Amino acid sequence: MSQLIVENIRKSFHKKTVLDDISFTVEDGEFVSLLGPSGSGKSTLFHLIGGLYEPDSGDFYLDGKKITGKRGSISYTPQSPSLFPWRTVLKNIMLGSELFGKPDEQEARVMLEKAGLGGYENAYPHQLSGGMRQRVAFVRSLLSPQSFICLDEPFSALDELTRLEMQKWLLAIWGQNRRSVLFITHSIEEAIFLSDRIIVLSSNPATLKREFKIPFPRPREEDILLTEEFLKWKKEIYQELKVLQ
């Protein structure tokens, strides 16, 4: 049960406005994607939600509580995997829960198995491929105790097939406990396949451009990727993004 309200967020770096008056809400158990051109400020928005730095104006509320500038209230997968090189895969994914008490090693092992990383428990990050590292970072945020998850392009380094596998897996896990997810991606298809709602950001500065409600019923199967309706959505969102370039 976690609802995130983003309210009139503004942020500039060195007089250059990056985010301009961004407001939206992620409802409890909702899966929302952020689409926007590179450099539009998506990662910056995550850093602000996570309290890394404070917005120039505006506030964030999680379950009605103001979390602006407060750290540790969301679980987060950074755009670069940011794994600790001296920790094994297993130790890495338990880091998030370790910060708040006792990590559950059994659960961690099960999750690794499910993410297709079984047998890599004791490997070090440098022994993994880029895509595997991303998956580890993703599992780490799933195992973190916070109930609101922010994912910054978690699958960008994966090949088409693995990516689809991971998307299906994410949907399955998400379907089980329905944590709220805010998801950044560059892929329109990925956004449509996963999300309840897609928010399109313009760039320079980022403003909220448009919202799309994706009506496909859940649970979703991969065959919707080939339907007329899916293509129609893809076209529409593509047009929207194209105008931004």
Next chain:
Amino acid sequence: MHKVIKAGWRPLLVIILLFIIWELSSTFFEIPSWLLPAPSEIWQEGVAGWPNYHHHIWSTIQLTVIGFSIGCIVGLMVAIALHLMPRVREAFYPLMILSQNIPIIVLAPLLVIWFGFGMMPKIIVITLVCFFPIAVSAVDGFRQTSQELIHYMKMAGASKGQIFLKLELPHALPSLFSGLKISATYSVMGAVISEWLGANRGIGVYMTLASSSFRTDRVFVAIFMIMILCMLFFLVIISLEKLFIKWRPKGEGNSK
């Protein structure tokens, strides 16, 4: 073991060659042995004189280990303090560097005046030469922690202490070990110098006695003992490094 032989034969060959040249030239040019003894003479003295000097070696080893340990602890504590308190770092970092510009040879007699001939001045000398490489390498290691990882830890809600213990400290380990390696060799030097000040045993004492009685062969025995000790300390640190840092990509630093 096989690997050690494979990597070690080249330097070993060079050393053996040097000894052969040395040996041959001292017979060929008939250099008097009080000026420069041949390696064979040094070796003979080293073997025959063992009962006379081995207690000196133990004493130096003891002094080195004590001094080095204290130097490590001081260095590490200084580094942590400087790192966690940036204001203090600004104030004390220059002082720390200045402390390294005091010539030990000049300082040592002063220390004897202040603290007498006991262990105290000797340990201060060793600590002074040891702590600096450790402190600097640790501070650098802490500070070079990847921003990405720090951001992750902050957003995950880690406290300052957790960031230090779980991120900055392990991150600084490789750098810290390069400092330890330098300090380990310095500490042997520090021990020998401090023994010159006034002691009744130790390689430093043995060396002073040997050179004042023109036993150049013994001076060389002492020099080789110091070198061997340095190597041994260095090896101990390297094995500790291997033990603590298992996560580095294999084959790093190996020349093919």
